[in-house]
Amino acid sequence: MLHMADAVFLALAVMTIGSAIAALEVRSLIYGSIALMGTLGGIAGFFLLLDSPFVAMFQIAVYIGSIAVLILFTVMLVRRQLIFIKIEDPRRRYAGIGLMLVMMLALGAVILASGIKSIQTDEPPVDFREIGEDFLIYYWPALVLMALILASSVIGALTLARREDITNEQHNA
Amino acid sequence: MSNTMLDFVIVSIALLAIGIYGMSVKRNAIRMLFAVEMIVNAANLNLVAFARFLPNSQGQTFALFSIAIAAAEVGVGLALIIVAYRMYKNVDIAEFRSLKG
Numbered sequence: 001m002l003h004m005a006d007a008v009f010l011a012l013a014v015m016t017i018g019s020a021i022a023a024l025e026v027r028s029l030i031y032g033s034i035a036l037m038g039t040l041g042g043i044a045g046f047f048l049l050l051d052s053p054f055v056a057m058f059q060i061a062v063y064i065g066s067i068a069v070l071i072l073f074t075v076m077l078v079r080r081q082l083i084f085i086k087i088e089d090p091r092r093r094y095a096g097i098g099l100m101l102v103m104m105l106a107l108g109a110v111i112l113a114s115g116i117k118s119i120q121t122d123e124p125p126v127d128f129r130e131i132g133e134d135f136l137i138y139y140w141p142a143l144v145l146m147a148l149i150l151a152s153s154v155i156g157a158l159t160l161a162r163r164e165d166i167t168n169e170q171h172n173a
Numbered sequence: 174m175s176n177t178m179l180d181f182v183i184v185s186i187a188l189l190a191i192g193i194y195g196m197s198v199k200r201n202a203i204r205m206l207f208a209v210e211m212i213v214n215a216a217n218l219n220l221v222a223f224a225r226f227l228p229n230s231q232g233q234t235f236a237l238f239s240i241a242i243a244a245a246e247v248g249v250g251l252a253l254i255i256v257a258y259r260m261y262k263n264v265d266i267a268e269f270r271s272l273k274g
Contacts, residue, residue: 006175006176009176009180013180013184016184016188017184017187017188017191020188020191020192020211021191023204023207023211024191024194024195024199024204024207024208029201029203029204032204032207033203033207036207036210036211039188039210039211039214040210040214043214043217043218046181046184046218046221046222047218047221049176050181050221050222050224050225051225052221052224052225052233052236054233054237055217055221055233055236055237055240058237058240059217059240062240062241062243062244063210063214063240063243063244066244067210067243067244067247070247070248070251071203071206071207071247071251074203074251074254074255075203077255077258078203078258078264079262082263082264086201087199087200087201087264087265087267088198088199088200088201089198089200092197092198093198095197095198096194096195096197096198097194097198099193099194099197100190100191100193100194101190103186103189103190103193104186104187104190107186107189107190108183108186111179111182111183111186112179116178116179116182117177117179118177119177119178119179119226120177120178120226121225121226121228123228124228125225125228126224126225126228126229126230126233127230128233130230131230131233131234131237133230134230134231134234135234135237139234139238142238146238146241146242149242149245150241150244150245153245153246153248153249154245154248156249156252157248157249157251157252158252160249160252160253160255160256161252161255161256163259
């Protein structure tokens with residue numbers, strides 16, 4: 001008899017890994033970015049299973065709410081033929097699959113040989129109020145720095161994507 | 174808590190390996206960004222899993238920082254892709270050649 005949480009875990013694992021493969025292999029970039037949303041949502045589900053609802057909600061808000069939508073909009077800006085063609089070297093494809101399998105086997109062997117196989121916990125989960133204390137008491141300089149980094153990255157992205165020819169035309173007219 | 178930590182770490186390893194496959198094989202800049210997102214998410218899953226089983230609140234704090242940094246990185250990355258697309262009319266990274274010696 002499968003335990004309830006185990007069934008949820010298996011479903012989440014299949015959804016996460018399956019849609020990760022689909023995001024890379026589906027022909028259309030639009031369906032690919034929707035599949036990427038599935039991966040990110042699956043990770044949010046894992047966070048819920050790990051009793052971290054705050055991180056799960058943050059993941060849904062930031063990744064599915066903003067990053068996935070931003071990627072969808074960028075894909076729609078690209079020319080139509082480019083969305084539907086696959087650009088890759090067939091020779092590098094086999095090398096890449098080999099690299100993937102080697103990574104999985106090597107890291108899996110290291111993890112299985114280490115002591116974390118037996119780690120189980122019966123302790124209650126961390127309260128999310130402790131995260132707030134962490135942020136505002138111990139890591140407040142990092143929090144301020146994070147706000148500055150986010151603001152400067154938004155300004156940088158806008159500056160990069162700005163079209164100077166349009167402003168010049170308006171100026172001349 | 175019925176799952177052991179090993180389960181979460183194995184999912185994280187699988188996601189990391191798929192991300193590395195995508196980074197090494199794909200030449201479409203947008204798909205490479207997908208692969209980067211997968212690798213970042215695998216790292217976040219590891220952070221939160223270790224934080225749950227220690228248990229310790231700091232892993233979740235770092236995962237939140239990491240998510241915010243990833244958001245900034247995607248914004249700048251997409252802006253760079255749009256600029257490159259405007260210059261070369263393509264998203265194939267093998268075509269972005271003006272810095273090639």
